[in-house]
Amino acid sequence: MVTGGSGLVGAAIREYVEGTGALENESWIYLNSKEGDLRNRADTEKIFAKYQPTHVIHLAAKVGGLFANMAQKVEFFRENILINDNIMECSRIYKVEKLVSFLSTCIFPDKTTYPIDETMLHDGPPHPSNEGYAYAKRLIDTMNRAYAEEYGCNFTSIIPTNIYGPHDNFSIQNGHVIPGLIHKCYLAKKDNTPFTIWGSGTPLRQFVYSRDLAELTVWVMREYHDPTPITLSVDEEEEVSIKDVALAVAKAMQFDGQIVFDTSKADGQFKKTACNKKLRSLKADYEFTSMPDGIQQSVDWFVANYDSCRK
Ligand code: NDP
Known part of the structure; x- marks a missing residue:
């Protein structure tokens, strides 16, 4: 259950x-x-x-x-x-x-x-x-x-x-970073406006x-x-910057407009790296989905389910 x-x-x-x-x-x-x-x-x-x-x-x-x-x-x-x-x-x-x-x-x-x-x-x-x-x-x-x-x-x-993934909460105000970026990039493409990322894009996650x-x-x-x-x-080693994530979202959305970093917005903690040694000691060969693939699948799901998804 x-x-x-x-x-x-x-x-x-x-x-x-x-x-x-x-x-x-x-x-x-x-x-x-x-x-x-x-x-x-x-x-x-x-x-x-x-x-x-x-x-x-x-x-x-x-x-x-x-x-x-x-x-x-x-x-x-x-x-x-x-x-x-x-x-x-x-x-x-x-x-x-x-x-x-x-x-x-x-x-x-x-x-x-x-x-x-x-x-x-x-x-x-x-x-x-x-x-x-x-x-x-x-x-x-x-x-x-x-x-x-x-x-x-x-x-x-x-x-x-x-x-992150399909069925996420894609709210720009209340959602997490990836679904928020996907939603913002979708609107920027639709309205022909810049894709604005809050903060400097340097924090790692x-x-x-x-x-x-x-x-x-x-x-x-x-x-x-x-x-x-x-x-x-x-x-x-798979920790990525918010900037890398934003670029992957823009690529997956086929957005070729302007990308802007709004540095007046807070960055949050620079990093909060977690150690997965325990997992690796039990499942050494598990292959995670690459970030570009995961983001592509999430973007495709969001676009296909725009009317009904949480946002
Ligand atoms: P979601 O917000 O997507 O889903 C929450 C689920 O809990 C929904 O099915 C909701 O039902 C149900 N629910 C909430 N309140 C009640 C209640 N009072 N009675 C019965 N059902 C309730 O959560 P996630 O899938 O994102 O998160 C799953 C778990 O992972 C959570 O425990 C969360 O703390 C943890 N987590 C999530 C992270 C993330 O990045 N999303 C990161 C780290 C941990 P309904 O749809 O009917 O409202």
């Missing part, structure tokens, strides 16, 4: 499983908020009683951009705490064999050294802008270990870096294509049995 099955990662898991990823004896269920509000214990119990899942991939979360995180720390903390507590406790009660939940690199300590790895999650306070979200997510890791110690549960978590993340998440569910988190990310 996949919670948050209608979102960016959930849709990618569904496409992977319905493509080549399913095993013969499996049947998959994808939840969205219409099926029940996971903040609500009674709704969550009903879902577990109805489907009796043996394995749960837990994606559902209250997620948002910087502004929303700063303005609603109480809601980001409480709603995620409620959702995560309901999913973990129902997974224990209904004897789920494996629970895999999602953390994020943005919940790591604000003041740290790079690259960051799985052992550093609790080594200092998160950035004040998203502390509600960050502490709620960090407690998933604490509770995974507690459930293992006290009840022998097989619960673990995944730390993805920046995710690791991006993981949603379909790669989907495949690796299903692998974690089947084969990674340890309560400590595992980072799912491209290698450190």
Whole structure:
């Protein structure tokens, strides 16, 4: 059972499983908020009683951009705490064999050294802008270990870096960097205006294509049995600048107009490199989709689904 099955990662898991990823004896269920509000214990119990899942991939979360995180720390903390507590406790009660939940690199300590790895999650306070979200997510890791110690549960978590792909939220104001750039470039091409990138374009990021993340998440569910988190990310050498990403978006969109960097806008953190050594020790040869290919597929999906996608 996949919670948050209608979102960016959930849709990618569904496409992977319905493509080549399913095993013969499996049947998959994808939840969205219409099926029940996971903040609500009674709704969550009903879902577990109805489907009796043996394995749960837990994606559902209250997620948002910087502004929303700063303005609603109480809601980001409480709603995620409620959702995560309901999913973990129902997974224990209904004897789920494996629970895999999602953390994020943005919940790591604000003041740290790079690259960051799985052992550093609790080594200092998160950035004040998203502390509600960050502490709620960090407690998933604490509770995974507690459930293992006290009840022998097989619960673990995944730390993805920046995710992009089809079915993303392409909002320019509230979305993440790649979907925002894709939407802006689409409008610049349509309106014959410059493609303006916020900031200098120099910050570095690791991006993981949603379909790669989907495949690796299903692998974690089947084969990674340890309560400590595992980072799912491209290698450190694959870190790219926002400028490179913008140029790849322009190429994929066949945009040949002017590209402008608006340096009056903030750049954010220069880099937040994550270490994927644990993943590489278990899956040394996994080949990630190249950024130009992933961006081309995301751009093609956005253009084909412009009228109906989240934006
Ligand atoms: P999306 O925002 O695309 O999707 C969120 C999903 O959660 C939707 O299916 C939504 O259902 C569901 N949901 C939200 N609130 C509730 C609720 N109260 N009850 C039931 N369902 C709910 O998320 P992503 O796919 O981007 O993210 C998946 C996970 O990965 C999250 O845990 C997130 O924190 C984490 N993550 C994401 C990153 C990214 O770059 N996107 C980076 C790092 C971590 P509905 O569609 O019906 O509203």
